Amino acid sequence: xxxxxxxxxxxxxxxxxxxxxxxxxxxxxxxxxxxxxxxxxxxxxxxxxxxxxxxxxxxxxxxxxxxxxxxxxxxxxxxxxxxxxxxxxxxxxxxxxxxxxxxxxxxxxxxxxxxxxxxxxxxxxxxxxxxxxxxxxxxxxxxxxxxxxxxxxxxxxxxxxxxxxxxxxxxxxxxxxxxxxxxxxxxxxxxxxxxxxxxxxxxxxxxxxxxxxxxxxxxxxxxxxxxxxxxxxxxxxxxxxxxxxx
Amino acid sequence: xxxxxxxxxxxxxxxxxxxxxxxxxxxxxxxxxxxxxxxxxxxxxxxxxxxxxxxxxxxxxxxxxxxxxxxxxxxxxxxxxxxxxxxxxxxxxxxxxxxxxxxxxxxxxxxxxxxxxxxxxxxxxxxxxxxxxxxxxxxxxxxxxxxxxxxxxxxxxxxxxxxxxxxxxxxxxxxxxxxxxxxxxxxxxxxxxxxxxxxxxxxxxxxxxxxxxxxxxxxxxxxxxxxxxxxxxxxxxxxxxxxxxxxxxxxxxxxxxxxxxxxxxxxxxxxxxxxxxxxxxxxxxxxxxxxxxxxxxxxxxxxxxxxxxxxxxxxxxxxxxxxxxxxxxxxxxxxxxxxxxxxxxxxxxxxxxxxxxxxxxxxx
Amino acid sequence: xxxxxxxxxxxxxxxxxxxxxxxxxxxxxxxxxxxxxxxxxxxxxxxxxxxxxxxxxxxxxxxxxxxxxxxxxxxxxxxxxxxxxxxxxxxxxxxxxxxxxxxxxxxxxxxxxxxxxxxxxxxxxxxxxxxxxxxxxxxxxxxxxxxxxxxxxxxxxxxxxxxxxxxxxxxxxxxxxxxxxxxxxxxxxxxxxxxxxxxxxxxxxxxxxxxxxxxxxxxxxxxxxxxxxxxxxxxxxxxxxxxxxxxxxxxxxxxxxxxxxxxxxxxxxxxxxxxxxxxxxxxxxxxxxxxxxxxxxxxxxxxxxx
Numbered sequence: 001x002x003x004x005x006x007x008x009x010x011x012x013x014x015x016x017x018x019x020x021x022x023x024x025x026x027x028x029x030x031x032x033x034x035x036x037x038x039x040x041x042x043x044x045x046x047x048x049x050x051x052x053x054x055x056x057x058x059x060x061x062x063x064x065x066x067x068x069x070x071x072x073x074x075x076x077x078x079x080x081x082x083x084x085x086x087x088x089x090x091x092x093x094x095x096x097x098x099x100x101x102x103x104x105x106x107x108x109x110x111x112x113x114x115x116x117x118x119x120x121x122x123x124x125x126x127x128x129x130x131x132x133x134x135x136x137x138x139x140x141x142x143x144x145x146x147x148x149x150x151x152x153x154x155x156x157x158x159x160x161x162x163x164x165x166x167x168x169x170x171x172x173x174x175x176x177x178x179x180x181x182x183x184x185x186x187x188x189x190x191x192x193x194x195x196x197x198x199x200x201x202x203x204x205x206x207x208x209x210x211x212x213x214x215x216x217x218x219x220x221x222x223x224x225x226x227x228x229x230x231x232x233x234x235x236x237x238x239x240x241x242x243x244x245x246x
Numbered sequence: 247x248x249x250x251x252x253x254x255x256x257x258x259x260x261x262x263x264x265x266x267x268x269x270x271x272x273x274x275x276x277x278x279x280x281x282x283x284x285x286x287x288x289x290x291x292x293x294x295x296x297x298x299x300x301x302x303x304x305x306x307x308x309x310x311x312x313x314x315x316x317x318x319x320x321x322x323x324x325x326x327x328x329x330x331x332x333x334x335x336x337x338x339x340x341x342x343x344x345x346x347x348x349x350x351x352x353x354x355x356x357x358x359x360x361x362x363x364x365x366x367x368x369x370x371x372x373x374x375x376x377x378x379x380x381x382x383x384x385x386x387x388x389x390x391x392x393x394x395x396x397x398x399x400x401x402x403x404x405x406x407x408x409x410x411x412x413x414x415x416x417x418x419x420x421x422x423x424x425x426x427x428x429x430x431x432x433x434x435x436x437x438x439x440x441x442x443x444x445x446x447x448x449x450x451x452x453x454x455x456x457x458x459x460x461x462x463x464x465x466x467x468x469x470x471x472x473x474x475x476x477x478x479x480x481x482x483x484x485x486x487x488x489x490x491x492x493x494x495x496x497x498x499x500x501x502x503x504x505x506x507x508x509x510x511x512x513x514x515x516x517x518x519x520x521x522x523x524x525x526x527x528x529x530x531x532x533x534x535x536x537x538x539x540x541x542x543x544x545x546x547x548x549x550x551x552x553x554x555x556x557x558x559x560x561x562x563x564x565x566x567x568x569x570x571x572x573x574x575x576x577x578x579x580x581x582x583x584x585x586x587x588x589x590x591x592x593x594x595x596x597x598x599x600x601x602x603x604x605x606x607x608x609x610x
Numbered sequence: 611x612x613x614x615x616x617x618x619x620x621x622x623x624x625x626x627x628x629x630x631x632x633x634x635x636x637x638x639x640x641x642x643x644x645x646x647x648x649x650x651x652x653x654x655x656x657x658x659x660x661x662x663x664x665x666x667x668x669x670x671x672x673x674x675x676x677x678x679x680x681x682x683x684x685x686x687x688x689x690x691x692x693x694x695x696x697x698x699x700x701x702x703x704x705x706x707x708x709x710x711x712x713x714x715x716x717x718x719x720x721x722x723x724x725x726x727x728x729x730x731x732x733x734x735x736x737x738x739x740x741x742x743x744x745x746x747x748x749x750x751x752x753x754x755x756x757x758x759x760x761x762x763x764x765x766x767x768x769x770x771x772x773x774x775x776x777x778x779x780x781x782x783x784x785x786x787x788x789x790x791x792x793x794x795x796x797x798x799x800x801x802x803x804x805x806x807x808x809x810x811x812x813x814x815x816x817x818x819x820x821x822x823x824x825x826x827x828x829x830x831x832x833x834x835x836x837x838x839x840x841x842x843x844x845x846x847x848x849x850x851x852x853x854x855x856x857x858x859x860x861x862x863x864x865x866x867x868x869x870x871x872x873x874x875x876x877x878x879x880x881x882x883x884x885x886x887x888x889x890x891x892x893x894x895x896x897x898x899x900x901x902x903x904x905x906x907x908x909x910x911x912x913x914x915x916x
Contacts (some may be wrong), residue, residue, distance in 0.1 A: 098712045153330040156820055229303055239347050
């Protein structure tokens with residue numbers, strides 16, 4: 001892996017991007033209107049993710065009832081065929097996946113207005129069809145879109161992105177080759193602010209480089225917010241136009 | 247979104263100098279967070295939208311004017327009101343709210359709904375009405391066999407399952423709302439009660455337009471119950487349905503006034519023929535048996551109606567009696583009922599319905 | 611959690627109000643780490659850490675096994691962090707899928723194992739067939755917050771303290787010398803990661819936190835159990851003395867300004883330095899204590915050291 005040229009002297013990365021370029025970002029919402037209350041399909045580079053939001057609905061068991069707020073439950077299904085080589089395990093109860101789920105729940109618990117939906121359950125189901133690095137950021141984006149599609153009240157967008165650090169150059173939106181070759185930071189940014197809801201670093205990064213990495217990460221996350229916003233608005237306009245023709 | 251998405255530095259506390267060799271697209275110019283910019287962008291969006299509706303997304307500043315009262319779908323900090331959902335801004339008097347494009351059904355008092363019994367509990371049924379929570383139907387708010395003035399006894403409590411059990415469908419009216427937004431139902435009228443002799447179908451609740459009447463007799467000897475919650479029941483028209491629709495001797499004005507008085511108090515104010523009918527049928531209102539006389543033709547018609555309703559829902563056209571009938575007429579061009587839910591067919595039916603409506607509008 | 615610890619409303623109000631007025635219940639300042647007591651047992655790799663009432667015990671052990679087929683030049687290193695009801699009623703026996711427990715395990719794993727604190731290539735004896743398997747068993751004896759910080763210190767102090775038996779290799783033959791025969795050898799430690807946990811409290815409305823510019827969120831270091839139960843967000847930063855960020859985990863919770871998070875990292879660095887020095891100091895002291903007996907056994911002439 002280390003023999004690959006991650007960042008050429010001309011300033012190009014493995015897939016031809018420059019350091020400050022995002023991957024292709026395509027999203028659509030309301031993709032599964034019958035199976036869920038809100039849904040989204042997201043392609044961020046080669047990450048392909050389906051997110052389904054079910055609820056707010058009646059909790060399936062009494063123990064899930066909270067009289068003050070809704071219960072948020074997120075389950076991440078990383079399919080066995082999501083990587084180049086088929087994985088042997090189903091990833092269901094892996095600690096890594098459990099940790100992801102916990103992190104996602106704790107991120108959205110503070111952002112969704114759960115107090116508006118007492119005694120209910122909001123169930124979020126994520127299927128990762130294909131993964132290519134920066135999966136955590138893509139999950140955040142997918143959930144944000146699906147929650148908005150479901151009409152669930154939330155304070156702001158949360159947009160996620162991963163930034164790698166190659167020597168001294170931050171590389172925005174890393175893919176899996178870059179992710180394995182260098183250390184990266186995952187951010188979850190609230191709306192257009194500089195507030196971070198989620199911040200994960202899993203490998204060594206010099207303390208003095210953190211700031212530049214965060215700066216470009218926040219800028220990238222804002223860009224992703226705008227891209228999601230665009231998709232939502234075009235969808236909304238289509239629906240409103242449809243409604244006015246009634 | 248096919249072009250290069252490059253990110254450029256922002257104004258903010260974090261400053262990062264951009265490598266001068268990087269090409270910057272103009273459209274990717276600085277992303278700024280000042281309120282002026284947000285307002286500007288919103289203005290331009292307003293102009294784009296010719297229908298005059300303002301569409302907002304979560305976290306967006308709706309107004310900084312403190313005179314507005316904040317309704318659903320908003321939150322505020324000091325004078326600023328922000329949206330919490332994606333939808334259209336509605337300003338009613340001084341109440342500012344954002345109506346989401348799509349959300350679960352939220353019950354309102356007086357709604358005619360169709361539901362499914364989910365649980366039999368202590369003196370109450372819990373009914374799935376497709377909302378955020380199950381609605382509650384108290385034993386005291388249903389008509390029991392043996393006359394409406396009968397007192398409820400302990401034996402009724404014990405045999406609640408013989409009236410309504412898990413899985414039964416019923417139509418009811420929302421009697422009141424609890425503090426947490428869940429609904430209490432009642433079926434104390436002849437229009438309400440257990441549903442049989444037909445088929446269920448579901449559409450998004452936003453497509454059902456609230457109106458005075460939600461039970462309609464349709465051509466082809468079919469009756470439809472359009473629940474406000476998006477649950478729809480299609481059945482063979484019964485004697486009761488016919489009587490309800492027939493003018494009771496007087497003028498049509500009398501009908502409506504009588505119908506409006508026939509509220510939760512039950513059938514007392516209805517005309518004698520219904521009262522008699524009710525007595526005859528009261529023991530059957532909780533029957534699980536379907537009519538043995540449903541012909542295959544009727545079944546086919548029910549399916550046709552179900553499929554045209556699906557087609558209307560697919561085209562996101564609001565569902566009313568007129569539209570169901572006009573879609574049904576349009577669907578006659580397709581002899582095979584099953585072909586109605588093919589994508590092109592659904593689209594063309596939706597088209598036809600809207601066209602017919604336009605022509606009628608012109609004719610008037 | 612099996613039995614969620616409930617804090618009464620009045621108590622939680624009292625604690626939050628105190629925080630608003632710049633006080634903590636135990637009298638510490640907001641950025642003060644609890645005093646860390648490190649005690650070594652008689653054997654190598656036996657450490658007990660005390661931070662206030664939090665008590666964590668760590669035992670390092672090793673044995674010779676076969677390396678993984680795909681990594682023939684690397685030894686094995688395993689950290690086991692199992693909670694038992696001994697630490698507190700909120701922990702369930704044998705059920706380690708609880709959210710908090712998974713997070714603790716994952717963070718320690720990332721901080722120590724994935725960051726390469728232990729030189730696992732140095733554990734290789736015969737490539738492909740024999741290697742050392744080092745195991746760190748962390749036991750939580752008492753819970754008063756700061757499990758991650760304490761267990762990270764415990765594991766690192768344990769690894770630094772541990773000595774594995776000396777070996778001689780003749781081709782495929784490996785002779786392991788008992789500890790009393792030959793002086794055991796220390797492990798190769800590449801860097802010493804230290805975890806510092808910050809807890810965030812929001813003294814105002816959520817709206818202010820999301821949309822306001824005041825950034826008035828309260829940040830405290832090394833929360834106690836009560837503070838942990840009431841906090842709105844948590845950030846664990848792992849650093850080493852080389853000014854490297856080894857791991858950062860802010861898994862949701864209260865959104866915080868990026869600048870204040872950077873500030874946290876800097877504060878954490880100061881604490882990291884302090885704790886690393888402390889560990890080195892305690893290790894030296896323990897070394898001296900052991901050497902007192904070693905001096906009697908050595909054939910060298912005892913030299914007067916002043």
